[in-house]
Amino acid sequence: MTLPHPTADQITLSNVLAALGDSTRLAIVGYLARREGRPTMCLNFTDFGSKTNISYHLAKLREAGITRTEVSGTSRLITLRRDDLDIRFPGLLDSIVAAAVDLPMVKKIEDAEEEALAQGEAR
Amino acid sequence: MTLPHPTADQITLSNVLAALGDSTRLAIVGYLARREGRPTMCLNFTDFGSKTNISYHLAKLREAGITRTEVSGTSRLITLRRDDLDIRFPGLLDSIVAAAVDLPMVKKIEDAEEEALAQGEAR
DNA sequence: CCGCTTGTTCAATAGATATTGAACTATTGA
DNA sequence: TCAATAGTTCAATATCTATTGAACAAGCGG
Secondary structure (H helix, E strand, O other), rough: OOOOOOOHHHHOHHHHHHHOOHHHHHHHHHHHHHHHOOEEEEHHHHOOOOOOHHHHHHHHHHHHHHHHHEEOEEEEEEEOOHHHHHHHOOHHHHHHHHHEEEEEEEHHHHHHHHHHHHHHOOO | OOOOOOOHHHHHHHHHHHHHOOOOHHHHHHHHHHHOOOOOEEEEEEEEHOOHHHHHHHHHHHHOOOOOEEEEOOOOEEEEOOOHHHHOOOOHHHHHHHHHOOOHHHHHHHHHHHHHHHHHHHO
């Protein structure tokens, strides 16, 4: 089962920039970049907003060609489409991610995660 | 006489991307990049929309820190803030401009210009 | 099979954004 | 001083976008 994604050549600069022009989605991308390697699903973003809202933003990112969403059981695995974006717009994602990883919003939820983890261990 | 511009460190990634997420403004930036060196004023953009509309979009670009607007008599000279943007977000503008210069909208008005020029010469 | 987890879809709403024409400001050139 | 030029401001509007809660779908574990 696969969700609809644009092919590499269907990705437009306008759509990419419009998608990233929202602070929530920019934070999602920054967070995804930090977690690269680790599987990331919708639940990981709940600190960014309600379940419904995250679903909405992730759909926007997917439709713009910024993320890839793979269905895995009841969850979805979200990854950045680094390779495709780099072919279409060389250097673009790198420069955006470089700044996005340091966004206050991203740091905030990383801190929240560490705290939750620490508490889980303490229990 | 100077218009209000954000300082380099007041420029945020979110604002820049939101400003460039509009196709008209993206075309303006692409066009500005093509004209780099030559002075460019609001009148040059009239093919992108009404006078009022261009004024609106140029204000957005200026407020986001993407362009600098200098008053010169009754006109304003618009330039890209390449240096400032490159310090804040290295590589970002370059990668965007590289794609934006080839936008259909940009090509269209360059063609229109050449035609107008040819006609002016013929007369 | 039942309930829990994970997400999506839908309808409603509030807020932001783009676009327009009319009126206005300010500078320049005759 | 007058008229033309170059842009802005304003109010109105139409459209789009983000956000929410309720209802739904689908896989997983007991």
